[in-house]
Amino acid sequence: MRGICRAIFLFNKGIIDAVYDLVPAVKIQIAFYEVYGAEGIRAFFKTAEYAKKKGLIVIADVKRGDIADVAMMYSKAYLQNEYIDAITVNPYMGENTILPYISDCTKYGKGIFILVKTSNKGSGTIQNIKTEEGYFFEKVAEMANKMADSLIGNYGYSSIGAVVGATCTEEAKILRTKMHRSYFLVPGYGAQGATADDVADCFNDDGLGAVINSSRKIIFAYRNGYWKDVYTEEEYAQTSREEVILMRDLINNCLMKKRS
Numbered sequence: 001m002r003g004i005c006r007a008i009f010l011f012n013k014g015i016i017d018a019v020y021d022l023v024p025a026v027k028i029q030i031a032f033y034e035v036y037g038a039e040g041i042r043a044f045f046k047t048a049e050y051a052k053k054k055g056l057i058v059i060a061d062v063k064r065g066d067i068a069d070v071a072m073m074y075s076k077a078y079l080q081n082e083y084i085d086a087i088t089v090n091p092y093m094g095e096n097t098i099l100p101y102i103s104d105c106t107k108y109g110k111g112i113f114i115l116v117k118t119s120n121k122g123s124g125t126i127q128n129i130k131t132e133e134g135y136f137f138e139k140v141a142e143m144a145n146k147m148a149d150s151l152i153g154n155y156g157y158s159s160i161g162a163v164v165g166a167t168c169t170e171e172a173k174i175l176r177t178k179m180h181r182s183y184f185l186v187p188g189y190g191a192q193g194a195t196a197d198d199v200a201d202c203f204n205d206d207g208l209g210a211v212i213n214s215s216r217k218i219i220f221a222y223r224n225g226y227w228k229d230v231y232t233e234e235e236y237a238q239t240s241r242e243e244v245i246l247m248r249d250l251i252n253n254c255l256m257k258k259r260s
């Protein structure tokens with residue numbers, strides 16, 4: 001196990017070294033570390049530490065959601081960790097289960113992203129249930145927005161953000177008009193099929209307000225058709241860098257088109 005986890009950390013380090021000057025943040029998915037037990041968790045926090053020391057914002061994708069007393073412990077584990085800036089939070093259990101995280105966001109200058117409309121194909125089953133006052137995800141957005149308003153920073157954005165899937169273009173438009181002050185964490189780009197055009201409406205008119213996430217498309221870029229013929233497996237990190245540059249340029253082009 002130790003060997004696998006060491007290899008995972010070195011792989012991550014290679015990618016961080018290759019892209020840290022291009023991206024604002026890394027999102028580390030806890031499931032891929034939990035699966036290796038204690039050594040995996042060690043690799044997770046080592047990766048977070050390395051990314052943080054490289055100047056990146058570190059988002060732990062842990063999707064926590066439990067009663068408030070338990071949430072306090074989750075919050076202590078992640079938001080009180082010096083190398084983690086923000087976590088993802090599942091709001092299904094209600095407002096009071098999110099408050100412990102908000103309290104730590106305030107105390108320690110951290111952030112959370114509340115799952116509002118997720119990128120997966122089945123997300124509509126619950127999130128798009130129509131109520132008399134709109135869709136279920138709109139109700140979650142309303143709750144998140146109220147919380148966001150209580151924690152606005154110097155630049156007008158809140159520490160309470162929202163997860164909004166890149167694959168949910170229509171919902172993203174609605175949410176962007178309702179949640180001006182929240183950063184959107186936008187997964188679903190690349191491997192799940194969303195494109196630069198699809199994420200353009202996740203940004204505010206100032207060109208800010210969204211962090212677009214692409215995981216497999218970046219970290220496994222060396223396996224992709226086009227790059228496979230250009231780079232070797234050993235050059236995986238350089239390949240990731242190329243893919244990040246491509247993603248950045250495609251998104252910037254779409255944003256410029258939208259503004260003109």
Ligand SMILES: O=c1ccn([C@@H]2O[C@H](COP(=O)(O)O)[C@@H](O)[C@H]2O)c(=O)[nH]1
Nearest residue numbers: 029118119120165187191192214215216
């Ligand atoms: O709605 C959501 C919320 C989180 N995720 C997470 O994002 C990445 C996506 O990985 P890709 O390889 O870019 O598809 C993954 O860690 C998910 O847990 C999401 O996909 N959708």
